Amino acid sequence: MTEETLLSARGLSLHFGKVPALVNVDADLWPGEVLAVVGESGSGKTTLLNVLSGRMRADAGVTWYRDPQSRLHDVHAMPAPALRALHRSDWGFVHQNPRDNLRMSVSAGGNVGERLMAAGNRHYGRIREAAIDWLAQVEIDPARVDDMPRTFSGGMLQRLQIARTLVTHPRLVFMDEPTGGLDVSVQARLLDLIRSLVARLNIAVVLVTHDLAVARLLAHRIMVMQRGEVVETGLTDQVLDDPQHAYTQLLVSSVLQA
Amino acid sequence: MLQVDSLEKQFTLHLRGGLSLPVLHGVNLTVHAGECVALSGPSGAGKSTLLRSLYANYRADAGRILIRHEGEMVDIAAAPPRTVVQVRAKTLGYVSQFLRVVPRVPALEIVAEAAPDRSQEKAAALLHRLNIPTRLHALPPATFSGGEQQRVNLARGFIGGHPILLLDEPTASLDAANADIVIAMITEAKARGVAIVGIFHDAEVRNRVADRLLHVAPLQDAA
Numbered sequence: 433m434t435e436e437t438l439l440s441a442r443g444l445s446l447h448f449g450k451v452p453a454l455v456n457v458d459a460d461l462w463p464g465e466v467l468a469v470v471g472e473s474g475s476g477k478t479t480l481l482n483v484l485s486g487r488m489r490a491d492a493g494v495t496w497y498r499d500p501q502s503r504l505h506d507v508h509a510m511p512a513p514a515l516r517a518l519h520r521s522d523w524g525f526v527h528q529n530p531r532d533n534l535r536m537s538v539s540a541g542g543n544v545g546e547r548l549m550a551a552g553n554r555h556y557g558r559i560r561e562a563a564i565d566w567l568a569q570v571e572i573d574p575a576r577v578d579d580m581p582r583t584f585s586g587g588m589l590q591r592l593q594i595a596r597t598l599v600t601h602p603r604l605v606f607m608d609e610p611t612g613g614l615d616v617s618v619q620a621r622l623l624d625l626i627r628s629l630v631a632r633l634n635i636a637v638v639l640v641t642h643d644l645a646v647a648r649l650l651a652h653r654i655m656v657m658q659r660g661e662v663v664e665t666g667l668t669d670q671v672l673d674d675p676q677h678a679y680t681q682l683l684v685s686s687v688l689q690a
Numbered sequence: 691m692l693q694v695d696s697l698e699k700q701f702t703l704h705l706r707g708g709l710s711l712p713v714l715h716g717v718n719l720t721v722h723a724g725e726c727v728a729l730s731g732p733s734g735a736g737k738s739t740l741l742r743s744l745y746a747n748y749r750a751d752a753g754r755i756l757i758r759h760e761g762e763m764v765d766i767a768a769a770p771p772r773t774v775v776q777v778r779a780k781t782l783g784y785v786s787q788f789l790r791v792v793p794r795v796p797a798l799e800i801v802a803e804a805a806p807d808r809s810q811e812k813a814a815a816l817l818h819r820l821n822i823p824t825r826l827h828a829l830p831p832a833t834f835s836g837g838e839q840q841r842v843n844l845a846r847g848f849i850g851g852h853p854i855l856l857l858d859e860p861t862a863s864l865d866a867a868n869a870d871i872v873i874a875m876i877t878e879a880k881a882r883g884v885a886i887v888g889i890f891h892d893a894e895v896r897n898r899v900a901d902r903l904l905h906v907a908p909l910q911d912a913a
């Protein structure tokens with residue numbers, strides 16, 4: 433248990449005018465661990481994701497990231513080019529809307545290969561090979577490697593975004609409602625895919641979701657947020673089966689049983 | 691293998707004006723290797739609550755739950771989440787009453803991924819032993835009958851080879867023939883030195899596998 437954290441945050445606070453988005457939030461993530469952040473909309477979970485990933489600044493607090501050479505970086509003190517390079521290599525970000533990440537005017541294979549090129553790969557044949565391999569891993573027919581993303585369904589676009597994100601073998605991936613807005617059958621397939629890829633590649637994930645079933649399926653640990661505060665945190669099954677805080681009890685008891 | 695000291699557990703229902711329901715008070719239990727302890731007591735007495743507390747699925751309010759994990763005693767009532775995850779992976783197995791199915795994942799895969807070596811052959815052999823025919827192995831268990839789901843769940847629980855097993859009504863939805871197979875599996879596990887704590891509603895099953903009973907008495911309602 434002496435293993436060091438991949439990402440640690442202490443005392444994160446952020447206000448939008450008078451609205452508290454983050455109130456003194458601490459978070460830790462260890463390598464290979466999936467941490468779910470749950471809460472209703474407006475609870476601050478997406479803001480937390482944006483702050484942890486350096487896409488947004490907090491008013492107070494610090495976020496540390498440990499690189500593969502075990503050097504610590506203050507995410508918010510990193511020069512912009514270094515942070516961008518990090519987002520292209522050791523980190524990934526999966527958006528709820530895949531169009532926010534994909535380039536719709538570039539072929540499916542190009543979308544996957546582009547991230548490899550950005551990470552410094554130059555061998556065209558190998559890039560194309562990797563793109564085809566990743567399309568297969570996310571269950572997209574490799575024959576569609578040259579097709580434009582606009583010909584893809586919503587579920588396929590989300591899988592393409594995951595292929596594009598994982599092709600550089602990041603150790604840490606931020607996911608914002610990755611299954612939001614998809615049909616349940618498509619959602620099930622995507623969840624199974626994320627679950628198996630994350631386990632096989634030993635990726636650490638910060639997963640923002642409002643869906644407790646998604647958190648239960650994917651996450652080792654869970655953080656429950658309300659009005660910018662973390663009200664409860666712990667093992668996923670413990671928090672969901674034996675919730676201690678009034679707000680968590682409300683969330684858990686509000687879920688419809690299918 | 692497992693030692694419980696003065697375990698307390700109550701539920702506080704914040705949505706019911708902070709109503710407090712005490713369930714367990716001063717529970718003590720020691721289980722040695724190769725021993726099976728059956729929890730007895732009327733429905734609602736807290737047997738499942740105790741079993742779930744032993745798995746750290748429920749949080750204890752007071753007391754210790756010591757688990758022998760890789761040669762050391764770990765108090766999983768106080769351990770950080772990551773330690774609990776490791777104890778569950780290596781040492782502590784739990785077979786719940788109902789299988790929580792993962793969409794799209796076939797029965798064989800569900801069992802194999804719980805095996806230490808992820809062996810599909812071992813998973814298939816165990817499913818066969820529990821009378822789940824090959825034609826069902828490639829199907830996700832969502833459409834299986836209750837008894838079939840329970841047997842997939844049992845295969846998943848037993849394949850891990852955990853030194854401590856917690857069994858919640860392992861034969862509840864099974865016919866006599868399948869219950870006999872489960873009894874044989876429990877007996878073999880005990881012979882290997884596995885420590886078992888279980889809830890067995892069926893008196894015959896209980897008599898055949900349990901070495902001792904721990905009576906769980908309902909607490910007075912204090913509201």
